[in-house]
Amino acid sequence: MEYFLQLFFSGLTRGSIYALIALGYTMVYGIIQLINFAHGEIYMIGAFVALIVAGVCTIYGLSGVSILILAGVIAVIYACAYGYTLEKVAYRPLRGAPRLAPLISAIGMSIFLQNYVLLAQTSDFLPFPRLIPDFAFMEPVAHIIGSPELVILVTTVVTMILLTLLIKKTRVGKAMRATQQDMNMARLVGVNVDRIISMTFIIGSGLAAIGGVLVASYIGQVNFYIGFLAGVKAFTAAVLGGIGSIPGAVIGGLVLGWAESFAAGYISSAYEDVFTFGLLVLILTLRPAGILGKARKQKV
Amino acid sequence: MLQNLKQSLLISLWFVFLTFPLMVVRVNTMDQVVIWRWMNMLWVAIASFVLSYGWRYMFARQKVRKKVADEGGETRSKLQLLLEDMSFRYKAMGVILVAALIFPQVFDTYQSTIMISALIYVVLGLGLNISVGLAGLLDLGYVAFFGVGAYSYALLNHHFDLGFWISLPIGGIIGCLFGIVLGFPILRLRGDYLAIVTLGFGMIFKVVMENWDSLSFGPSGIANIDKPSFFGMDLNLADSTVYIYYIMIAMVIFTILVTNRLKNSRVGRAWIAMREDETACVAMGIDIARTKLSAYALGAFWAGMVGVLFASKTTFINPASFTFMESAIILSIVVLGGMGSILGVIIGAFFLILLPEYMRAFSEYRMMTFGAAMVLMMIFRPQGIISNLRQTYQYKGLKDKTNNG
Numbered sequence: 001m002e003y004f005l006q007l008f009f010s011g012l013t014r015g016s017i018y019a020l021i022a023l024g025y026t027m028v029y030g031i032i033q034l035i036n037f038a039h040g041e042i043y044m045i046g047a048f049v050a051l052i053v054a055g056v057c058t059i060y061g062l063s064g065v066s067i068l069i070l071a072g073v074i075a076v077i078y079a080c081a082y083g084y085t086l087e088k089v090a091y092r093p094l095r096g097a098p099r100l101a102p103l104i105s106a107i108g109m110s111i112f113l114q115n116y117v118l119l120a121q122t123s124d125f126l127p128f129p130r131l132i133p134d135f136a137f138m139e140p141v142a143h144i145i146g147s148p149e150l151v152i153l154v155t156t157v158v159t160m161i162l163l164t165l166l167i168k169k170t171r172v173g174k175a176m177r178a179t180q181q182d183m184n185m186a187r188l189v190g191v192n193v194d195r196i197i198s199m200t201f202i203i204g205s206g207l208a209a210i211g212g213v214l215v216a217s218y219i220g221q222v223n224f225y226i227g228f229l230a231g232v233k234a235f236t237a238a239v240l241g242g243i244g245s246i247p248g249a250v251i252g253g254l255v256l257g258w259a260e261s262f263a264a265g266y267i268s269s270a271y272e273d274v275f276t277f278g279l280l281v282l283i284l285t286l287r288p289a290g291i292l293g294k295a296r297k298q299k300v
Numbered sequence: 301m302l303q304n305l306k307q308s309l310l311i312s313l314w315f316v317f318l319t320f321p322l323m324v325v326r327v328n329t330m331d332q333v334v335i336w337r338w339m340n341m342l343w344v345a346i347a348s349f350v351l352s353y354g355w356r357y358m359f360a361r362q363k364v365r366k367k368v369a370d371e372g373g374e375t376r377s378k379l380q381l382l383l384e385d386m387s388f389r390y391k392a393m394g395v396i397l398v399a400a401l402i403f404p405q406v407f408d409t410y411q412s413t414i415m416i417s418a419l420i421y422v423v424l425g426l427g428l429n430i431s432v433g434l435a436g437l438l439d440l441g442y443v444a445f446f447g448v449g450a451y452s453y454a455l456l457n458h459h460f461d462l463g464f465w466i467s468l469p470i471g472g473i474i475g476c477l478f479g480i481v482l483g484f485p486i487l488r489l490r491g492d493y494l495a496i497v498t499l500g501f502g503m504i505f506k507v508v509m510e511n512w513d514s515l516s517f518g519p520s521g522i523a524n525i526d527k528p529s530f531f532g533m534d535l536n537l538a539d540s541t542v543y544i545y546y547i548m549i550a551m552v553i554f555t556i557l558v559t560n561r562l563k564n565s566r567v568g569r570a571w572i573a574m575r576e577d578e579t580a581c582v583a584m585g586i587d588i589a590r591t592k593l594s595a596y597a598l599g600a601f602w603a604g605m606v607g608v609l610f611a612s613k614t615t616f617i618n619p620a621s622f623t624f625m626e627s628a629i630i631l632s633i634v635v636l637g638g639m640g641s642i643l644g645v646i647i648g649a650f651f652l653i654l655l656p657e658y659m660r661a662f663s664e665y666r667m668m669t670f671g672a673a674m675v676l677m678m679i680f681r682p683q684g685i686i687s688n689l690r691q692t693y694q695y696k697g698l699k700d701k702t703n704n705g
Binding site (some may be wrong): 033034035045048049051052053055056058059060074078081083085089090093094096098099100101102103104105106107109110111112113114115116119120134139228232235236238270272273274276277278280281284285288 | 314317318319321322323325326327332333334340357372432437438440484485486489492493495496497499500501503507508510512615624628631632635639665667668670671672673674675677678679682
């Protein structure tokens with residue numbers, strides 16, 4: 001039972017990270033029907049920036065939670081800046097081009113960003129400082145769920161609530177929903193569609209960066225390649241939940257996190273990634289619209 | 301003018317900000333020191349300033365071209381026109397063929413080896429061109445089929461002592477079968493899902509090969525694979541390299557012939573129709589499932605065959621040869637060369653494989669350049685270096701008739 005609970009919480013932690021990244025995919029896909037392959041790279045850049053900030057702060061004598069917050073904030077700012085630039089450079093000129101063009105551009109951008117970080121920094125795994133302290137009140141349950149896991153869960157839940165409020169209550173959120181439903185109609189009623197698309201990229205990138213910082217401080221190492229696998233898995237989560245749907249991304253992330261955690265715990269950890277993709281193929285075959293997605297009829 | 305300058309300055313300032321933590325700061329956590337690389341800041345500023353001018357110029361040029369095209373003017377370049385001239389093409393093909401045939405006699409074994417790997421990528425590019433270029437199905441795990449071919453030969457050779465020539469078609473067919481099996485789940489879906497599924501398949505292949513020790517010998521790979529035998533004779537290293545080179549040339553020619561014929565066949569036209577508009581294609585009565593699967597299976601077939609040749613050339617394979625990066629390189633060959641264009645893909649392969657080979661200093665930046673080039677190509681020249689020559693029909697009798705009448 002204890003082992004089960006351990007796996008349950010590790011799956012929950014993983015799943016909430018996948019959900020954070022998957023939100024970026026799903027929001028972008030919902031608006032411009034593009035798989036933003038470079039999204040995983042934004043996540044990686046977020047983690048890297050946090051690592052650099054944390055490293056500089058440690059060397060210059062700051063300590064504790066203040067570093068975590070500072071590193072997190074700067075990482076989010078940079079990730080947003082990268083997401084914004086990415087959209088402007090690689091996707092905006094291709095609006096209205098054949099479907100394959102932005103997809104290839106996205107893959108190109110992903111390869112470019114990976115190698116940019118590789119060349120600018122290093123190809124080695126860098127150790128990420130342990131920034132999350134062990135809380136005293138977590139002592140009795142520490143063998144099931146540790147403090148870092150708790151921090152991740154709480155941060156994720158808070159972020160999700162804020163995101164939901166943003167989309168449901170604010171003007172920007174309203175404009176986003178309108179653009180998602182019908183881009184041309186939104187333009188007609190005076191929504192600045194280009195700005196809304198930029199906003200979507202910025203928000204998605206910020207969420208990915210939060211995920212990146214949390215994962216990096218949880219796992220304890222960062223590498224230029226981490227974004228690739230995380231990106232693909234988060235995309236799987238988005239598809240699983242129904243791409244384009246925000247609650248779907250959260251559910252998809254959690255399902256994927258549990259599936260991976262239990263499969264690795266009870267079957268074999270070497271084939272963990274195989275289970276993920278097996279699940280993806282299965283979902284695409286049986287229910288392509290995902291758990292929460294509605295099957296859309298294609299109009300001619 | 302002044303506005304352009306201001307804009308470029310702002311852009312370069314933005315990029316300096318953007319690249320600051322990654323390009324300038326470097327933390328060495330072991331020795332507890334921070335290395336500040338301020339010079340990089342200057343380089344970024346200069347580069348982004350110049351590039352922003354280039355960017356603007358390219359957009360202006362694109363606009364002019366579009367205007368010319370709208371007015372019915374000539375937008376094809378001189379090179380393109382030359383290539384469309386059939387008599388020139390036949391002459392050029394003859395010259396290239398002769399050059400290819402005498403190549404290993406003139407240059408040494410090392411050069412031939414490099415040439416073989418370039419030719420392997422030519423065939424891989426042409427194979428991927430079937431699914432990406434003609435049928436518009438983006439395949440990001442293409443290297444897995446290549447791996448399937450290589451492993452089938454290695455295992456057949458290891459366990460059953462099967463020779464190269466028997467394994468060649470077997471490798472192709474096994475690759476083809478994998479293509480069909482993988483094609484099934486995505487039949488009902490649009491292209492972008494295919495990209496993700498194939499990406500996943502490429503990863504699964506690598507993970508399985510790394511972990512299934514009893515089948516694939518894990519990460520240590522399979523060694524001592526037989527080289528192709530020449531009528532039962534064993535050749536020394538130099539001779540066998542030349543021999544593989546000629547096999548490769550034959551294979552390239554075979555691939556070109558087949559893909560060229562396929563392009564204008566009933567199936568090929570169905571692929572192109574599907575790429576242009578899937579819904580309209582269905583409405584025209586084309587069986588989309590069969591068309592998709594055939595494009596996919598045929599693409600995989602070539603990868604499987606070349607895989608066999610790759611295994612026999614290197615005599616050693618392990619999962620590390622079949623990473624996503626390889627798939628990305630093959631994809632960039634197709635994209636940069638020109639999707640759907642056979643000549644473009646061939647030129648793209650030589651360009652992308654030989655250039656880093658001869659410019660060692662440049663090879664570090666290889667993947668980064670490929671990535672950037674893919675983005676720029678899509679924005680400014682989506683048809684690639686050599687765009688696909690589409691067959692056009694002219695009614696030749698018209699002129700005479702009007703003269704007579």
